[in-house]
Amino acid sequence: MSESPGELLTKISKGDEKAFADFFRLFEKRLYNFIKQKLNDPFEAADILNETFLEVWRKAETFEGRSKVSTWLFGIAYFKTVDRMRKNGKVIVDSDSIPEIEDDSADAMACLLSKENGAHIRFCLEQLKLPHRTVIELAFLQDMAYGEIASVVDCPENTVKTRMFHAKQLMKNCLSNRLGGTV
Known part of the structure; x- marks a missing residue:
């Protein structure tokens, strides 16, 4: 291909x-x-995956090329996931009320993604609220820039930076507690 x-x-x-x-x-x-990382349910994740690709099949012509194809695709999946969570009664906390503090350093988390601490990282990621977990996952697992993340989650780039700042702090605190203050 x-x-x-x-x-x-x-x-x-x-x-x-x-x-x-x-x-x-x-x-x-x-x-x-x-x-699946958002829902923690493989069956629902598969269902949303299929819904997302069905949406791609139906609306491929609506892609305008203003972002990467992956950004457009992950945006569709993100909103379908959020809709499913709302439908299932899972609370989604809006972190837009948190004051904006810019943080452009994506490298601060890179060291945390080492293999030996994987279980601790997964645990701490699962403790984050959806907006924080999403920016971490898109930045570090999908290698997206803040501008792309802003497109996926449909919010201003500064909000993404704020969420990233708070997510890093929450991850650092969680990992510090789990690893005995060594982070």
């Missing part, structure tokens, strides 16, 4: 089923893991 995601999306918009299958294979695992 030598076609870019954008080229595949163009073909999908014209009804090309092979391009859709290639697109699905390209993003399936990353997108499924992203959704």
Whole structure:
């Protein structure tokens, strides 16, 4: 498969089923893991994954190219996940009320993602509220820039920076407690 995601999306918009299958294979695992981390339910995650790709099939022509294809795709998945959480009665805390404090340093968390501390990191990630966990996952697991994350979660870039700042602080505190103050 030598076609870019954008080229595949163009073909999908014209009804090309092979391009859709290639697109699905390209993003399936990353997108499924992203959704599953929010819901912690593999069956619901698979359901939302299918809904997301169905949306891609139906609305491929609406992609305007103002962001990366992956940003557009993860945005669809994010909002479908949030809608499902609301429908299931899970509380989603809006962290927009937190005062904005900019933090551009993505490298501060890179050391935390080492293999030996993986279980502690997963535990602490699960303790974060959805807005904080989402920015961490998109930045460090999906390698998205703050501008892309802002597009995915549909909020200003400064809000993403604020959420990242608070998420890092919460992660640091959680890991410090779990590791006996060594973070």
